[in-house]
Amino acid sequence: MDVAGITPTLRAKDYKSDVAPVWCPGCGHFAVLSAVTKALAHLKLAKERVAMISGIGCSSRLPAYVDAYGFHGIHGRALPIASGLKAARPDLTVIVAGGDGDGFSIGGNHFLHACRRNMDLTYIVMDNEVYGMTKGQASPTTQPDWAKSKLTPHGTGMRPFLPTAIALAAGASFIARGFAGDPNGLTKLLVEAIEHPGFAFLQVLSPCQTFRPEQKEWKHLVHPSDMAPTDDPVEAARFIQADDGMALGLLYVRRLPVWQPQNQATATTADLEREFAL
């Protein structure tokens, strides 16, 4: 095995697989894929030492499009799959990708616990405030009055889930927001997220052209965060609560203990068996 994990000659396109994406034309997820491959190239990561893990949804198709190891799992369970892999193989760079439904609805409990477990993972949530793959239902981040879904014809009537606020409350050590329409900014955030030791949460506003065409407006609404990244959770909470949800950049980063099993074998099974002898 190549332990150094450094392959100097690869360019971003070398990290693309030859599987054709199923995404609709204009989908924000294309830009995320491109930022992922650029970040991997920038970090000079050997392809075989990277594992891309996902659940189910349009966004979760991403691992197949990256030429690295990958696992396309089941809806909502990307974080546990990634956590098990990282616990067993701390030598790998493990990146998790999915949607807002996958991560915050069916996978909500795993999100909370991945934040507090603080394993060295990068979690990219492509947030389009809609369920893309099942054709346009409300997601946890959908505004309460969005009435275009056949399942919620009067809107959800519920306050949307605030991913950054919840990540902070649950103990995440790196919280950032990027935008699919800002590929350079997104690539930079991804590089920082991957380099961050611990659980890095990156919310990516990734417009859905098909079910939320009004999200084309996002390019006019996003703006750089006017707060320098803080390591103070109180300051970060105040900022996140006042934020319009469109501020881009690194919002919070803090060095916290990273969960990692560190076990050297000091016994054999035969040693263990002795405890049963009469």
Next chain:
Amino acid sequence: MTERSTLAGGATLAITGSGGSGAVTAGLILLAAVGRAGYYGLLGRSAGPQIRGGESAAMLRFGTQPIECMGDCFDLLVGLDWENVARFADELPLDRNSLILTDAQAEPIPEILLRSGAQVRSLPWKALADAQTEGRVNMVALGMVGAMLGLPLDALEAGARATLGGKSARVLSHSLDCVRSGYAAADASSVPSSASAPAVARWNISGNEAAGLGAVRGGVRFVAAYPITPASEVLEWLAPRLELLGGSLLQAEDELASINMIIGSSFGGVPSLTATSGPGLSLMVEGLGLAVASETPVVVVNVQRGGPSTGIPTKSEQSDLNIALHGLHGDAPHLVLAALGIRDCVDTVEWAVGLAEHLQTVAIVLSDQMLGQSRAIIDPPGDRPFGAGQRPHLQRLIAQEADPDHRRYRPTPDGVSPMALPGLAGGMYTGEGLEHGPGGAPSSRAIDHAEQLEKRLRKLTGFDYGPGWAEIRGEGDHLLLTWGSSAGPVFEAAQRLRDAGIPTRAIALRLLAPLQREALLEAIGSAGSILVVEQNQTAQCFAYLHSQRALPTHARSFARPGPLPLRPAEIMRALTERHERQET
């Protein structure tokens, strides 16, 4: 034909008491002591749902042959006190040959126990305990009962030392004083003689510990799990020991996480396992389908308890067979195994790990509360389970070098494709739960679906599992067919029927899926009467065997739900009733 234990030089006793009376501690010491005296033994326990301070009973049977079930009836009932014993009465069958031991100062023995006609003897436990510093009734009673059973004092003392090892030196020395005082005061006139010390060192192990040991022997080095009764002890045993072996255990946020975590770790190349019980298995079912589809080896030890829903968490049943066999959606071939006894938990789990790894699939191992939470004195298990030693050791087929043509799910003659592990350059692929082509890319084409379905089925059905699929004992025209932990009472029933001149064979299935149908039909042969025995309400195994066309039409079912343990006598009655009816 007798309905009592026929074990020479052994006995069956129950020790009951309210929470804190030390009934279970006394039972654990007695088990350790009979082991040291050269006997085999089995210690079951029963508890109510209280976390602390409820009622509890320890049930011990010992003898000169390996003990595989609790028998029919207790020779001795040691009542440390009689509070709440009514809740247990139906688990404590007594008859006119039984003896109830009680403290002379205790409250009267409940009528429900006296109705059995058992003899009663009142003994001065409390008085003896009061004469000791920090005297404890359970220890005095233990000493006295040990003497009455003919156990040497030093075996009892060694048992106490081993069991109370975690206590302070003061507690231990006071306890030993009590044991000695009870021993000295015993009227030990009718003692059976003690067995002689065994040639091979025996083990004192619980079923849950045995399952944990089987896992690590099979190579498991990562476990993720969520606590649940009665599976938690598997995890408690594993957590510190996996670390010693260089592995780890991760407590997950729920069972959805734990099954998916072990899929992730196994994808990374580390043999992985989780342990759970009914409700947890229900939550894992979707993840199991993912492991089947993505051909990621994982093992689930399901320690069954009474169901459905949260059912009876502290008591045993064999009613998760249906979900283990049929719970997964789609056509999802996987392995289902069941341990046949405490010692067999080591072998069956070790075998399951090897099979899951070798066949890159899911193995569900069914244990149950009775196996998991009982302890036994056993002969140590052998080197490799079920003749697997003659074959290459069961392990995962790992792609060793970069192969430009590496296609993860490429069909091979035996259906098993080499698996590239992350880190191998040139082996990159995406593990996939969606149907996929041979390279792993998602596909909804009929041809890919047919090819992958066929591959995943063929690798399981075409494999030669060797002789481990069942344990077969005895000869005869009458056949008792069973699975899992019911094997213990079934083997004893068959033995006693043979002793009574009714030639009876017993077959206990260890590998339930894929069912070894040809081998089973051959083993059944032309048996005249066939009774399928299991501990559940709806005859789940019986129905399954019929659905697989693996049973002659004249086979009958004896299925009874838990939590009362199956007794050899009721199995014998069920078989012979039928037998007599056939003859008239």
